[in-house]
Amino acid sequence: MKFATRAIHSGEEPDCRNGFGDVVSPIHMSTTYASTEPGRATRGYDYTRTANPTRTALETKLASLEGAKHGLAFASGLAAETTLFLSLLKRGDNVLAAEDLYGGTRRLLVNVLSGFGISTTFADFTDPDALRSKFRKKTALLWMESPSNPLMKVSDIRLISEIAHEHGAISVVDNTFMSPFLQHPLKLGADIVLHSTTKYIAGHSDVLGGAVMLSDDALFERIHFNQNAAGAVPSPFDSFLVMRGAKTLHLRMQRHCENAAELASFLEERKEISHVLYPGLESHPQHRLASRQADGFGGMLSFEISGSEADARKFVRRLKLFALAESLGGVESLIEIPALMTHASVPESERRRLGINGRLIRLSAGIEDIDDLKDDLLQALKGM
Ligand SMILES: Cc1ncc(COP(=O)(O)O)c(C=O)c1O
Structure with missing residues (x-):
């Protein structure tokens, strides 16, 4: 089945025999499940932390979207990361991570895992040599976005996963920015994919979630x-x-990509902007790799204001449609410094x-009308 069909149907086949034929997976609120025999769970369910039918439906859908054998859902992206680190690392191990990555991941590695004797080395993943x-004897895990x-x-996921494997390390890709619709790290050789489902997968800025998808049975068990x-x-x-x-x-990803591409080209033409970072632009240093590696360039872009830091703050304050907010991947456009x-x-030095x-x-870039988004940027740039 193709992606769109899996997105709608995977994990949610109506059960007319044992259930009520719900077309949409019911929300199973029960925390515990009765059984007919001590120690024999009813259809695999005994307690909701261990397994819950609504979560199973979600996990089946997530695995299907990522083309993975297994999917696991978590309370947030960072809950997924914590569980992953807990499962794969031990005292003395080293993590090799891309040097610019989500601040929360860096904080977990540097401020929390270090207390358990796990070190992190940061590197520029666009430079394979x-x-x-940077590998150490005890490098057990390589983390990239x-x-x-x-x-x-943009990092070469195939090459970097090969390098990780040469050194006996597990390669993990945080695929949050691209979503399973645009990029398929497992097919490119990565061992594990992680998502903050809070972002594009849930897509409406109204729920926190995380996910881990993988095909290796032994890693999955852990x-x-x-x-x-x-x-x-x-x-x-x-x-x-x-x-x-x-x-x-x-559907959302297609519009996110279209809007981001339009906004990137629009901003690149403006004298108030010194440069735009978007993998879809020919000016992007890894544009060719990005074109080869993924099925689109995503809905995220960064740019630098030509003026001062105060100008940048003034610009984001002046915007009316773009909310000045952290996070990403929702239907509404967001902006932040x-x-x-x-x-x-x-x-700060880093x-x-x-x-x-x-x-x-x-x-x-949200999925609003592109003209309204451009008008908003234009009015905020006026006089800068
Ligand atoms: C790329 C990336 N990974 C992980 C996370 C953490 O996810 P959550 O906020 O759901 O814990 C975020 C959150 O912003 C993120 O942007």
Whole structure:
């Protein structure tokens, strides 16, 4: 079945024999399930933290969308990350991570995992030779986002996964920015895909969620065990909301991509903007890799205001349609200054070295009418 059909039907086949033929998966609120025999779960369910039918429906859909054998749903993207790290790492291990990545992932690695004796090395994943030199004996896991956040650097997932495997490390791709509709890391050789389903998959900025998708049975068993043992699972209602959003992912992503591409070209022409970072632009350093690696360029872009940091702050305050807000991937357009918002927890010296300055603005293109979005940007740029 093709993506659109899987998005709507996977995990939600109506059950006319044992159920009521619900076309939409019911929200199973029960935390516990009665059984007829001690120790024998009813159709595999005994307690909702361990398994819940609404969550199972979501997990089946997520695995299907990512082309994975297994899908696991979590209470948030960071809950998924925590469970993953807990499952795959032990004291003394090293994580090799892309140097500009979501600030919360960096915070978890640097401020939390370090306390358990797990170290992190950061590297520029667009330079495979430099990356090779960063491996340590105990590097057990390689973590990448492509495009990266907020600098929109594109990494070669196939090559980097090969490099990870040469060194005996597991490769994980945070595929949140692209969604399973545009990019398929497992097919490119990655071992595990992670999502903050809070973003494009749920798509309406009204529910937190996370997901891990993979095809390796042994790795799945470890993570599945810890999903229950650590308990960072989504509620049945949240599972339902994520599932409802996922059904329109393909339609929304197409419009997100169209709007982002239009806005990127529009901003690139403006003298008030010094440069635009969007993988769909020919000026993007990894444009050819991005064209080859994914089925679209996504709905995220970053750009730098030509003027001062105060101008950048004035610009985002003046916008009327774009909400000045963290997060991304919802139907509404959002804008933010990473240095002051999503990446404020990254040490200033590190931000400066990477180029995440106060003039850099990150934009999540929603699915509104493109003319209204352009008009809003135009009025906010006036006189800058
Ligand atoms: C790329 C990326 N990964 C992971 C996360 C964490 O997800 P959550 O906020 O659902 O915990 C985020 C959140 O912004 C993100 O942007």
